[in-house]
Structure formats: structure tokens, C-alpha cells
Amino acid sequence: MTAYDIIEKKRYGKELTDDEINFFINGYTLNRIPDYQMSALLMAICCNGMSENETFALTNCMLHSGDIVDMSKIDGIVVDKHSTGGVGDTTTLALAPLLACCGVKVAKMSGRGLGFTGGTIDKLESIPDFNTSLSQEKFFEIVNKVGCCVIGQTENLAPADKKLYALRDVTATIDSIPLICGSIMSKKLASGAQAVLLDVKYGEGAFMKTKERAVELAQIMVKIGNRAGKKFAALVTDMSEPLATKVGNSLEIIGAIEVMKGKRNRLSDEMSLVAEKLLVLSGKYDSESARHAVESALTDGRALAKFKEMVEAQGGNTIFVDHPEKFALGETKDVTADKDGYVYSMRTEELGKAVTLLGGGRMVKSDVIDHSVGFEMRVSIGDKVTAGDVLVTVYHRDKNTDLVCDLIKNSIEIRDEMPAPKKTAYAYVTENEVEYY
Ligand code: URA
Numbered sequence: 001m002t003a004y005d006i007i008e009k010k011r012y013g014k015e016l017t018d019d020e021i022n023f024f025i026n027g028y029t030l031n032r033i034p035d036y037q038m039s040a041l042l043m044a045i046c047c048n049g050m051s052e053n054e055t056f057a058l059t060n061c062m063l064h065s066g067d068i069v070d071m072s073k074i075d076g077i078v079v080d081k082h083s084t085g086g087v088g089d090t091t092t093l094a095l096a097p098l099l100a101c102c103g104v105k106v107a108k109m110s111g112r113g114l115g116f117t118g119g120t121i122d123k124l125e126s127i128p129d130f131n132t133s134l135s136q137e138k139f140f141e142i143v144n145k146v147g148c149c150v151i152g153q154t155e156n157l158a159p160a161d162k163k164l165y166a167l168r169d170v171t172a173t174i175d176s177i178p179l180i181c182g183s184i185m186s187k188k189l190a191s192g193a194q195a196v197l198l199d200v201k202y203g204e205g206a207f208m209k210t211k212e213r214a215v216e217l218a219q220i221m222v223k224i225g226n227r228a229g230k231k232f233a234a235l236v237t238d239m240s241e242p243l244a245t246k247v248g249n250s251l252e253i254i255g256a257i258e259v260m261k262g263k264r265n266r267l268s269d270e271m272s273l274v275a276e277k278l279l280v281l282s283g284k285y286d287s288e289s290a291r292h293a294v295e296s297a298l299t300d301g302r303a304l305a306k307f308k309e310m311v312e313a314q315g316g317n318t319i320f321v322d323h324p325e326k327f328a329l330g331e332t333k334d335v336t337a338d339k340d341g342y343v344y345s346m347r348t349e350e351l352g353k354a355v356t357l358l359g360g361g362r363m364v365k366s367d368v369i370d371h372s373v374g375f376e377m378r379v380s381i382g383d384k385v386t387a388g389d390v391l392v393t394v395y396h397r398d399k400n401t402d403l404v405c406d407l408i409k410n411s412i413e414i415r416d417e418m419p420a421p422k423k424t425a426y427a428y429v430t431e432n433e434v435e436y437y
Helices: 003-011 018-029 035-048 052-063 091-101 120-124 136-146 159-170 177-190 211-227 249-260 266-281 287-299 302-313 348-360 401-411
Strands: 078-083 105-110 148-152 195-202 231-238 246-248 331-336 341-346 374-377 390-396 412-415 425-429 434-436
Touching: 003 018, 003 035, 018 035, 018 052, 018 159, 035 159, 035 177, 052 159, 052 177, 052 211, 078 091, 078 177, 078 266, 091 105, 091 120, 091 148, 091 249, 091 266, 091 287, 091 302, 105 120, 105 136, 120 148, 120 249, 136 148, 136 302, 148 302, 159 177, 177 195, 177 211, 195 211, 195 266, 211 231, 211 425, 231 266, 246 249, 246 348, 249 266, 249 302, 249 374, 266 287, 266 425, 287 302, 331 401, 348 374, 348 390, 348 401, 390 401, 401 412
Parallel strands: 078 105, 078 195, 105 148, 195 231
Antiparallel strands: 231 425, 246 374, 331 390, 341 412, 374 390, 425 434
16 A cells, blocks of 8 residues: 555545555654645545545544543533634633533533634633643543533644644645544544534635535534444534624623623524533433523523633632623724615624734734734624714724724625625534524
8 A cells, every 4th residue: 555546546536445544644643654645635635525434534543643532530421512613703611601500511622713713712811810721630620520611622632633734724625524524523522522512604704605515514524423422413603794793812701701691692692502402412401491491591690600610710810700891901993884884794704814913813823812902893794884883893902903994894895785684503413414494
């Protein structure tokens, strides 16, 4: 077996065997196969796709390239969720304590932001002293005691994905359903939860630009997860505008606290739906009782109290939970509408880039981020505006401020006609069916 033969086979669109996939992925992870041959195979996969069996073998091989977290030391059922990434996706921050209030455990390993998407770990670190790098023993202890804990991903979780993702990023091979599936599912399966809800985003600010491709990705990920013996389901949700109105690190913590105090918006709607679906997937609830449990934990203050308990257990300063006005934010500058009309569309990916340009995100891993910057959306798609109305308030520290204000203005399209209404969730995907909303 040679790398050359395997590349050629995939180039002609033939199905690779498990042994061929293992040979290639293991060889690459152990530096026996060079970048140029891996790049050629990645491009052949991008162009010709992979069957379900090939995708399963790829995921399995990447999963076993590193540690697999053993959650057996946690009492009760451990649930997890994973979003394919978007702008203002603050769901985890309020979801973890909310689920813990409903009697399931959340032992979550999250990532940092890179490029135009933010990362949960960066957001949590805007709370002074919050510790996201705990030992596994301490992590399990907090999950057992509090019900939820969120830490950074351990170094040796699916190392094959780390190498492959960096290569895909520079070879235009990110946008491939089997490769995205292998990347996400290897990490999710290695993270050890028993029931996982995938939130597959579509639209301007997502990897999947259309609903149809998002459903396709969701279906294969759910199949692979269930084939690996875990309970997986997926929601396909809209990312044509930022999910939260407040976008940026400290700003997203403030927005999550507002939701835990009962504020209703797109973020709370989506988070409640994710929570309901996960509670049903856990086997502890039916739809009706899950909806009721989520609603009451959000409105009676238990979710916020649980969040505070988690912050305290992870060493964070809880004054910021009680008094979110204490977060230091940048100076404000408003972006206003040039004309009358309806907010018709947004270039969400550009809006995500705005946070990075202001200093709130990273272009390379070593960049130090400023938690105090970001922006607040004052309008949503479909809103009627008059020239001079504030569209967005930017929080800045004099870094690229004018550039960002121009970028934001150019990213929000105002037209005379009203856009077609959009639902937050488009479909719910389980092993055997797709339910459309
Ligand atoms: N997120 C991942 O972790 N991997 C991908 O390939 C795409 C999104």
C-alpha cells in the first residue's frame, strides 16, 4: 500500500478501504506522510466526497489518534452540544447551567476563537480569575458537585484533527462534508458524553451556506455518532445574522446573564430549543416536561444561580455575575442607517471579522485578545429603519474603529422591500427522520 496509490484511487472517485484510510491518517499524524500528499488526498476527498463507510472509518481513525475521555467517574447522564460555529453564538454559557438545573450533567470542553468565530473559553475568561484549565480530577469533581463545568480542550484530544485542520485551512479544503464530519465527530466522540445535540448552522455566517447542505451534514454526523454507540441528534439553525445581539467576549457574558434573568430574544429561543432537545435525548424527559423544565429554570432564577455556582467553583469573581455593569467595556460609537427601508440582509461573516479587527479575536493563535470590545446589534433582519437610526453600537479601544464602522455599515443591506421571514430553526435531524419546522 502506498500513499500515491491511495491518492490516485480517491482521485478516480473510488471507495477507500478502512485499512487505506488508517494507513494515510496514521501516517500523516506520525509525520510519515508529508503535507503535500495529505493535501492531494484532502482535495480528492473535497472533489469526490466519501461514502458513509469511508466517513465512519475516517472519524474513527481520527478519534483514536489521541485520548478518549472516560466520563464514568461522573454520576448520572452526561450531555453535550456542539455548534458548527457562528457569530454571537453564546448558547453554551447559559445552556450548561440551565441543563444542570434540569438534572443532567454538563462536562464541557470548549475551544478558543480563531478567525471570524468567537470561542466559549475566551468569553468565560473575561470574568476575572475564571480558570478554564483545570485538571481532569478537579473538572469531574466540579461536574459532580455543581452539575456543570466548562474547560478548554485537552491537548491530546484528536491530535490528527489539529494537524489536518491546520492543513485544510490553507489548502481550501475546509468546505467538505466528510472532512467537517470527521473533524467535529472525532472530537465529540473523544469528549465522552453519552448524548450530544449538534447545532448545524447555515447561512452567510456559517460554513454551510445553504439549508440543504446543512441538513446533509447533520444527517451524516448523526449517523456516524449513533453508529459509534452514542445518542446523537441535530438541529439545523439559521446564521444569517448574529445569534446574540451583544457580540464580543465580555459583551456575550453580559448577554447570557440577561437571558438567564429571563430576557427573550433569538439567543434565548435557540438555547431553549437546544436544551429541550437534549433533555429528551438524555432519556429523562418527554417533549412536554422538557419544555416546562427549561422554562421554569430560566424564569425562576435557578439557571442564573447555577451559573454563579459554576463561576465560583472555577475560581471566577462572582461580583461580575451579580453586577454585569462592572465589566469594563470600550468607548462606544454608533453606526447609523444612510437611508429609509427594511434591514434586508447581513454579511454575518464580515460582522464576525469586526470583533477580530477591534482586537477581540485572533488571527493567529498567539494573539492576545481584548475582552472589552465588540458590538451590539440594534436592529434585526426585517426591521423598518429611517435614515439616521442606530443600526449597531461599536465598543472599541481606538483600534481600527473607523475601518470597523465602515465594514459594519457595508455589511447591513437596507432595501425598500421587506425580506421573507426566517425561523431560528429549520429542521431537527434524528437517525431515521428529518422534521422540518
Ligand atoms: N469545526 C470543526 O471543528 N471542524 C471543521 O471542519 C469545521 C468546523
